[in-house]
Each structure stands twice: as C-alpha cells, then as structure tokens.
Amino acid sequence: MATDSMCPQARFSYDMAMATSAITGDLSPTPPDAPFLAGRVALVTGAASGIGRACALAFAAAGAHVHVVDIAVDAAEAVAEEIGGTAHGTDLADPDAVDTLPARIDIVVNNAGLQHVAPIQEFPLERFTLIHKVMVEAPFRIMRRVLPHMYARNWGRIVNISSVHGLRASTFKSAYVSAKHALEGLSKVAALEGAPHGVTSNCVCPGYVRTPLIEGQIAAQAVAHGIPADDVVRDILLERTAIKRLIEPEEVAEAALYLCGPHARHVTGTSFVLDGGWTAH
Structure with a gap:
C-alpha cells in the first residue's frame, strides 16, 4: 500500500494550497518542498x-x-x-x-x-x-x-x-x-x-x-580628479554613507x-x- 510521506502540517498546507489555487485560477499547486x-x-x-x-x-x-x-x-x-x-x-x-x-x-x-x-x-x-x-x-x-x-x-x-x-x-x-x-x-x-x-x-x-554603470562612473571620476579609483569610492561616492563599501x-x-x-x-x-x-x- 502506498503511504503519504508528508507530515500532517505539510499535508494541511498542501491541501490548502490546492483549494486556494482552485479559487485563484492556478490549478498547478506545488508540493511543500x-x-x-x-x-x-x-x-x-x-x-x-x-x-x-x-x-x-x-x-x-x-x-x-x-x-x-x-x-x-x-x-x-x-x-x-x-x-x-x-x-x-x-x-x-x-x-x-x-x-x-x-x-x-x-x-x-x-x-x-x-x-x-x-x-x-x-x-x-x-x-x-x-x-x-x-x-x-x-x-x-x-x-x-x-x-x-x-x-x-x-x-x-x-x-x-x-x-x-x-x-x-x-x-x-x-x-x-x-x-x-x-x-x-x-x-x-x-x-x-x-x-x-x-x-x-x-x-x-x-x-x-557594484555594477558596470557605477564602475564606469568610478573610472571617469578617477580621471577627472586625478585620484585612485578606491579614493573615488570612499571619498566621493560613499561620502554620505555610514557603511563604507559598495553594495x-x-x-x-x-x-x-x-x-x-x-x-x-x-x-x-x-x-x-x-x-x-x-x-x-
């Protein structure tokens, strides 16, 4: 005999998902895992x-x-x-x-x-x-x-x-x-x-x-100000931020x-x- 390997909580969640999906028009509920x-x-x-x-x-x-x-x-x-x-x-x-x-x-x-x-x-x-x-x-x-x-x-x-x-x-x-x-x-x-x-x-x-768009800005600012790229990041881009690193x-x-x-x-x-x-x- 086949057995259901889901725990009761998971089975309840899955059954609720099936009921909800029927209401919302999504008829392909996914299993809980x-x-x-x-x-x-x-x-x-x-x-x-x-x-x-x-x-x-x-x-x-x-x-x-x-x-x-x-x-x-x-x-x-x-x-x-x-x-x-x-x-x-x-x-x-x-x-x-x-x-x-x-x-x-x-x-x-x-x-x-x-x-x-x-x-x-x-x-x-x-x-x-x-x-x-x-x-x-x-x-x-x-x-x-x-x-x-x-x-x-x-x-x-x-x-x-x-x-x-x-x-x-x-x-x-x-x-x-x-x-x-x-x-x-x-x-x-x-x-x-x-x-x-x-x-x-x-x-x-x-x-x-840290994206290509920002990397381009850093390079341009370094040339314009005659300073290293790291200084551009720290002293110009991140001047007003408390955490001194790029996201x-x-x-x-x-x-x-x-x-x-x-x-x-x-x-x-x-x-x-x-x-x-x-x-x-």
Missing part, C-alpha cells in the same frame, strides 16, 4: 548584467522561469542559457518592442536604466528623453501589459529597482533623479490599484551598487526576492531602502 516560486513566471529587464543579472539568477534559483530582457542580445542569451530562461533582445526605448514582450507574467522586476551626467542647462534633450523612455515609460508599458494576467490569477508581484536617487537628489543627474522619482510614484499607484487583485508593487532603493548586486536581488516571497504578502507601496545609512542624515 518545492522552491517557493516554482510555477511562477518572472520578467526581469536590464537582466544581462549587474542587478538585473543577479535578480535573474536569484529568481531562477527560487524556482521561477525567467524572461531575460536586455538590449544586449548576446549577453541576455548567455544569462538565459545559464538559468534555463528565455532571452529577449529588446530596446526598451522602443514602445513597439516593449509591447511585444510576454503578457502572461507573474513577477516583474523593472530594473533597466542608464545614466548621463550634465548640468541642466547643458543636458542633451535627446538623452533626457531616452532615460525617461527606458526608466519610466517602459515600466509603465510593462505593467499595463502584464496586470490583466496578474488580476486574473489574483496574484502578482511588481518590483521596481529604484535608487536612493528616487528619494534624494544629486547635482548633474536631472534625468536619472526625475526618472527614479517618477518610478516611485508609479509603483505606489500600482500598489493601490493592485491590492484588491492580490498584486503588490514595491521599490527597492539601493545606494551605489553587491546579489544584495539587491535578495531584497527583490524577499518582496516576492511568502513573508511579504502584506508589503506593498513601499520603498525598501538599502543605502548603508545614506538617508539617515
């Missing part, structure tokens, strides 16, 4: 490197199938091959391209971004527009595309990789700072609208993270993963700050 995102489908933008790549790896390790979205096609394909995901070589500045991304998505990580540094009076209009297309309009279009599926499933998670610059300002970064502030507002609206449908929306706000991409990915996990079901409309004490001032 499965990764907590098993059966979920995630879409991560800017996923070929840095924070996006770390998120793609973390979500795949937690059981999700990950759509790896990046303008760098070869790098996106390499990440997708590494995690068994699906690559999309997509230019997020192109609305038509964004509107071809998959809609049956349970988890979105809006991460893609770019930077340009210049005083407002010298800031190129085309760069300002590009930054806002990638960092504000694309997240809006992606949310607009996937929310009907999330609402139908009565479950969805939106994680917007914002920044301390979504909460504070710095000189010469008008496009980036205004885009991140806009993303914070968009995330809160999505949280309010999504709550009745089982959808949460949150921002993760890191300080300076690793994996730390940001862990925060994003937490917001999609079972202990964050009541967390929505928030800004999860990882800044080493920057905003404590």
